Amino acid sequence: MPVYFHTEIPNFKFKNEKATGRWLKEVCINEKRISGTINIIALSDTALFDMNKSYLGHEYFTDVLSFPGDEKKKISGDIFISIERIEENANHYNVSPEEELHRVMLHGLLHLLGYEDHDETTQIQMREKEEYYLSKYHLSP
Secondary structure, three states: OOEEEEEOOOOOOOOOHHHHHHHHHHHHHHOOOOEEEEEEEEEOHHHHHHHHHHHHOOOOOOOEEEEEOOOOOOEEEEEEEEHHHHHHHHHHHOOOHHHHHHHHHHHHHHHHOOOOOOOHHHHHHHHHHHHHHHHOOOOOO
16 A cells, blocks of 8 residues: 655655555554555645535544545545644643654544544544554654
């Protein structure tokens, strides 16, 4: 599965793109799914707010939006991430911005894999999956 990293944020660069791409592919394999093309796109808070409002009718800020692709039988799609939300969440949860970015990328991928978080039960399941896969991530080149 190719994972492509894009940014519309000046002076922002994703770290460890190859290792992160391999990790996301391993998540798909572990979920017994075939991975397709995944795009990770870093945006401003305002840009993601506008997308959330336009596409989902939600008038609030969010850290991630996922839109599935059209590759038949493969997990593919676009994961849009607010870098400003990542930084704010990292401070709030007392984790590094990089760890929070990985959590949010993973959260977006889990949505592409079909997981939801609309109620307490599915939120707990999503958090358990996040913790499990984050514990398996190692920053090796």
